[in-house]
Amino acid sequence: MGLDDRKLAVLRAIVEDYVATQEPVGSKALVERHQLGVSPATVRNDMAVLEEEGYIRQPHTSAGRVPTDRGYRLFVDRLSRVKPLSPAERRAIERFLVGAVDLDDVVHRTVRLLAQLTRQVAVVQYPSLARSSVRHLELVPISTTRLMLVMIADTGRVEQRLVELPAPIPADHVTDLRRLVNEKLVGSRLSETPPLVQALVEESSPQLRPAMTTLSTVLLETLVERHEERIALAGTANLTRGGLLDFQGSLRPILEALEEEVVLLKLIGEAEPSTTRVLIGDENEVDNLRAASVVSTGYGPGATIVGGLGVLGPTRMDYPGTIATVRAVARYVGELLAQN
Amino acid sequence: MGLDDRKLAVLRAIVEDYVATQEPVGSKALVERHQLGVSPATVRNDMAVLEEEGYIRQPHTSAGRVPTDRGYRLFVDRLSRVKPLSPAERRAIERFLVGAVDLDDVVHRTVRLLAQLTRQVAVVQYPSLARSSVRHLELVPISTTRLMLVMIADTGRVEQRLVELPAPIPADHVTDLRRLVNEKLVGSRLSETPPLVQALVEESSPQLRPAMTTLSTVLLETLVERHEERIALAGTANLTRGGLLDFQGSLRPILEALEEEVVLLKLIGEAEPSTTRVLIGDENEVDNLRAASVVSTGYGPGATIVGGLGVLGPTRMDYPGTIATVRAVARYVGELLAQN
DNA sequence: TCTGGCACTCGACTGTACCGAGTGCCAGTC
DNA sequence: GACTGGCACTCGGTACAGTCGAGTGCCAGA
Numbered sequence: 122m123g124l125d126d127r128k129l130a131v132l133r134a135i136v137e138d139y140v141a142t143q144e145p146v147g148s149k150a151l152v153e154r155h156q157l158g159v160s161p162a163t164v165r166n167d168m169a170v171l172e173e174e175g176y177i178r179q180p181h182t183s184a185g186r187v188p189t190d191r192g193y194r195l196f197v198d199r200l201s202r203v204k205p206l207s208p209a210e211r212r213a214i215e216r217f218l219v220g221a222v223d224l225d226d227v228v229h230r231t232v233r234l235l236a237q238l239t240r241q242v243a244v245v246q247y248p249s250l251a252r253s254s255v256r257h258l259e260l261v262p263i264s265t266t267r268l269m270l271v272m273i274a275d276t277g278r279v280e281q282r283l284v285e286l287p288a289p290i291p292a293d294h295v296t297d298l299r300r301l302v303n304e305k306l307v308g309s310r311l312s313e314t315p316p317l318v319q320a321l322v323e324e325s326s327p328q329l330r331p332a333m334t335t336l337s338t339v340l341l342e343t344l345v346e347r348h349e350e351r352i353a354l355a356g357t358a359n360l361t362r363g364g365l366l367d368f369q370g371s372l373r374p375i376l377e378a379l380e381e382e383v384v385l386l387k388l389i390g391e392a393e394p395s396t397t398r399v400l401i402g403d404e405n406e407v408d409n410l411r412a413a414s415v416v417s418t419g420y421g422p423g424a425t426i427v428g429g430l431g432v433l434g435p436t437r438m439d440y441p442g443t444i445a446t447v448r449a450v451a452r453y454v455g456e457l458l459a460q461n
Numbered sequence: 462m463g464l465d466d467r468k469l470a471v472l473r474a475i476v477e478d479y480v481a482t483q484e485p486v487g488s489k490a491l492v493e494r495h496q497l498g499v500s501p502a503t504v505r506n507d508m509a510v511l512e513e514e515g516y517i518r519q520p521h522t523s524a525g526r527v528p529t530d531r532g533y534r535l536f537v538d539r540l541s542r543v544k545p546l547s548p549a550e551r552r553a554i555e556r557f558l559v560g561a562v563d564l565d566d567v568v569h570r571t572v573r574l575l576a577q578l579t580r581q582v583a584v585v586q587y588p589s590l591a592r593s594s595v596r597h598l599e600l601v602p603i604s605t606t607r608l609m610l611v612m613i614a615d616t617g618r619v620e621q622r623l624v625e626l627p628a629p630i631p632a633d634h635v636t637d638l639r640r641l642v643n644e645k646l647v648g649s650r651l652s653e654t655p656p657l658v659q660a661l662v663e664e665s666s667p668q669l670r671p672a673m674t675t676l677s678t679v680l681l682e683t684l685v686e687r688h689e690e691r692i693a694l695a696g697t698a699n700l701t702r703g704g705l706l707d708f709q710g711s712l713r714p715i716l717e718a719l720e721e722e723v724v725l726l727k728l729i730g731e732a733e734p735s736t737t738r739v740l741i742g743d744e745n746e747v748d749n750l751r752a753a754s755v756v757s758t759g760y761g762p763g764a765t766i767v768g769g770l771g772v773l774g775p776t777r778m779d780y781p782g783t784i785a786t787v788r789a790v791a792r793y794v795g796e797l798l799a800q801n
Numbered sequence: 802t803c804t805g806g807c808a809c810t811c812g813a814c815t816g817t818a819c820c821g822a823g824t825g826c827c828a829g830t831c
Numbered sequence: 832g833a834c835t836g837g838c839a840c841t842c843g844g845t846a847c848a849g850t851c852g853a854g855t856g857c858c859a860g861a
Contacts (some may be wrong), residue, residue: 147854165855183811185853222682223623257601261613270609271619273601276802280612281619342562347526357697358716373714376698501834505824523823523842690829 124174128167128306130157133200135168136188140437141414143363145185190402190436193414197399203442205279206449210238214453221457224248224277228353231430231454238446241434242274242379244389244417247351248276248427250344251312258306260299260336265289270339274311276427276458282343287331297329298336311344352385359434367412367435374409379433385411389417397444402436412436416443420451422459426445430454463652464514468507472516473540475508475707476528483703484702485525502759530742531546532543533754537739537780544781546789550578551656561797563729564588564617568778571770571794573675576696578786582719584729584757587691587797589683594650600639610679614651616798622683625688627671637669638676651684667690692725705773706737707752719773724749729757730768737784742776752776756783760791762799770794 122174124132136154138146142171148161157164171177176192188196189232206214217234221227228245235243253274261269268284305321306314318337343349345429348456357379360372368375378393384407388400397418403411410433417431432443464472464673474495478486488501488508498505508526511517516532519525546554557574561567568585575583593614601609608624632679645661646654658677665673683689697719700712708715718724724747729742737758743751750773755769772783 145854149854162804162806162856163802166803169856179855181810181812183809183852185854223621256603258572259599259607259611261597261599261611263596263613269597269613269619271599271601271621273603273609277610277623279619279621281611281613283561283617355720358713358720361711361713361716371701373701375696376701379697382697395850454525485823489823501823502835503833503836506834507824519845521823521841523821523840526824741811795817 125147127157127159129172129195129200131164131167132171132188132192133196135171135186136192136196136200139187140439143437145180145187151183159368163196188437193436193440194286195403195405197401197444201447204445206445210446211449213238214450218453218457223228224279227454227457228278231450232353233356235430235432235447235450236359238450239256239434239435239443240356240362241359241432241443242354242356242434243430243436244385245353245430246386246390246428247353248274248278248421249390250274250278250280250349252276252310252421252425252427253278254308254310255306255314258302260284260295260298260302261351262295262421264290268295268336270343272344284336284339285333290332294329294332298332301325301333302340308433311349313346315341315396330365350382350386350390352382354379354385354421356432363437365437367437374434375413378407378409388415388433389431391429397448398431399440399444412437414440416440418447418451420454420458422455427458464510467499468511469535470495471504471507472511472528472532473536473610475511475517475526476532476536476540479527480779481761483528483777485520487525492526502673526716528777530744533741533776533780534744537741537784541781543788544555544785546785547706550786551789553578556579558797562679564619567794567797569619570788572693573696575772575787577791578700578790579772579773579774579783580678580696580702581695581778582694582697583772584768585693585724585772586726586730586768587693588614588761589619589730590614590618590620590689591652592616592650592761592767593618594648595646595654600624600635600638600644602632602635602644608635608676610676611754612684620683622679624676624679625677630768631710633667634672638672641669641673642676642680650801651689655681655685666801690722690726690730692722694719695724696710696772703775703777707777709752715753715773717747718747728773729771731769737788738771739780739784754778756780756787756788758791762795766800 131151134151134157135146138151148164151157151164152159154162161256168177172179172186175189177186178189180187204411214234217230221230230244230245230248235245249306253276255272256272256275262273266286266289268286269281270284271279271281273279278376283438301321305317309317318340322333322337349402360362387407398418400415402414405411405413405415413433414436415431417429419426421427431447471491474491474497475486478491482769488504490499491497491504508517508562512526515529516535517526518528519527542759554574557570561570570589572583572585575585581708593616595612596615597613599611601611603609606626606629609621609624610624612620613619615730641661649657658680660709662677729746737756740764741754742754745751745753746753754776755771755773757769759766759769761767771787
């Protein structure tokens with residue numbers, strides 16, 4: 122059963138008013154605030170249909186209507202246009218991001234900026250190691266049986282890890298190791314390193330074999346398996362805006378979810394090129410976040426995607442504005458990374 | 462005006478009951494649950510005195526008494542003994558901290574452990590750079606005009622920073638730079654490096670002068686001035702325990718304060734050796750945290766302190782238990798660091 | 802197909818009454 | 832002089848009734 126244009130306009134008006142006022146919206150208020158050109162009674166009939174179709178609902182019998190997750194979805198997909206950013210916002214973005222001195226700095230500035238502009242919780246994934254390649258590997262002797270392994274990726278990420286050698290190792294062996302791993306691994310994508318690392322061990326001289334074996338384990342662990350993804354978070358205080366009406370009264374599940382890196386990665390880490398993903402309420406797979414919506418996108422230098430970023434807020438959020446901001450920030454960050 | 466032993470016992474009982482039940486405690490309930498050996502009427506008289514002295518107060522005329530910040534202070538200082546940890550807690554600490562592979566890992570495990578054991582918000586400061594010395598400086602050429610500076614501190618911390626050189630630099634000059642900075646700086650405390658860095662520039666050959674100048678700027682910026690301190694946070698979801706009764710109904714100010722690294726550093730960063738600091742409600746200098754208490758202490762290998770850690774919770778918290786846990790965790794972490 | 806009118810619903814708010822936990826005070830007792 | 836039992840009092844919480852009004856659904860008519 123199709124919804125004619127006016128019914129869609131009514132839905133749009135409901136969403137906009139509800140997002141703005143945070144209160145159920147009734148037929149009378151609607152015709153007053155929007156130029157719908159019909160009477161409240163007509164709007165009521167439309168509303169009845171919209172409710173039947175599951176786009177809106179009544180919190181109480183004698184209350185106005187509130188959009189459902191499904192209603193927001195329709196709104197986002199068909200009824201809204203991405204709001205252009207205000208010049209002030211553009212300026213804010215530029216001002217915020219110039220002067221970043223390194224990757225850590227970029228990520229931190231970005232996440233704070235995003236939280237501030239959208240007034241929601243912002244999440245930024247560090248450039249994914251899986252999508253990076255090795256730029257350089259450094260081995261720094263700490264003692265005769267200990268090395269500090271430092272990996273620098275082309276995305277600017279730097280990871281380090283302590284290597285405990287099985288036996289003391291002379292300085293020139295460290296030099297050899299350093300040369301070997303760099304020769305073999307520099308330039309290759311991290312996701313493709315495991316066979317190369319394996320080969321390194323097999324090809325290494327008997328002298329170097331034990332050290333190389335240990336080193337290879339650490340390399341694989343650090344670079345491929347273990348906490349390879351990192352995340353920055355900001356703006357949790359924004360969860361308390363709108364009293365306790367959002368999130369059905371309890372921040373607890375939200376805060377819990379935000380502490381789980383895995384969950385966050387799932388939310389924003391599966392970015393596809395040039396798409397902005399919007400997950401509304403129930404669409405979310407994480408149970409704790411059924412009351413929230415997530416707007417996320419990928420970012421990276423040029424057209425490539427090296428990581429994801431996004432914001433999380435109540436289902437009652439300003440989708441057009443949020444989407445615009447998330448996209449714009451991602452684009453700026455991409456440009457920033459491209460300069461390196 | 463002195464408080465006799467019984468009045469102190471009454472105060473202790475009030476604190477304990479209130480912490481346990483979260484409800485104002487009346488005279489009758491008190492005598493029932495504690496062996497005070499006197500009648501409710503007597504307790505009431507004592508309570509009147511305690512209230513006059515500012516140790517407890519009545520939320521409403523017809524309600525029981527609740528400790529004031531001053532009451533908690535007296536309780537912590539004179540009426541409580543540090544609870545010994547349960548064996549289960551000891552085991553949890555040991556289990557949690559073995560297997561940490563590097564500093565990042567140690568810090569993250571620690572902060573989560575602390576949050577879990579105390580059921581409060583946990584904060585752990587990374588080993589302070591100001592209290593570290595330089596173990597090694599590495600310069601990795603990224604391009605002819607770019608170096609990645611990696612500093613490894615004796616505390617295990619690793620900091621990196623991109624250096625944009627004013628002019629292209631040949632590979633052997635990088636080697637020279639590396640040798641020079643290491644010769645000069647390794648082993649010295651970071652807080653003492655500025656004059657050394659200055660000397661480096663002045664003593665460097667004309668060839669190296671420009672590069673060394675830039676490098677020195679970055680060195681000083683990164684190691685001494687800028688975000689030299691880092692912090693890890695966990696357990697924010699615990700703020701929602703106890704409904705919204707704690708923190709006078711709004712988590713907002715707390716969450717805001719927790720997002721400010723500077724604030725957190727102030728809270729837990731000013732650790733003195735072997736002291737556990739307890740800040741109760743109003744004693745806190747941060748306005749946003751007037752409704753919270755902070756228990757913090759320093760940690761480090763052996764007797765030296767390299768950083769602080771602690772927890773933040775409602776003034777109504779189990780001080781003896783929390784203090785014990787914070788101390789124990791700090792001690793374990795110190796031992797862990799001593800092994801490196 | 803839309804509109805105006807009308808009866809109806811029900812949440813929010815107000816005022817009243819009541820209950821009971823808890824207090825302060827006081828006279829009496831050890 | 833310190834403690835106790837008794838008693839009047841306070842006041843938050845809850846239950847209940849009544850009112851108000853925003854908002855609805857439905858229907859007859861344009």
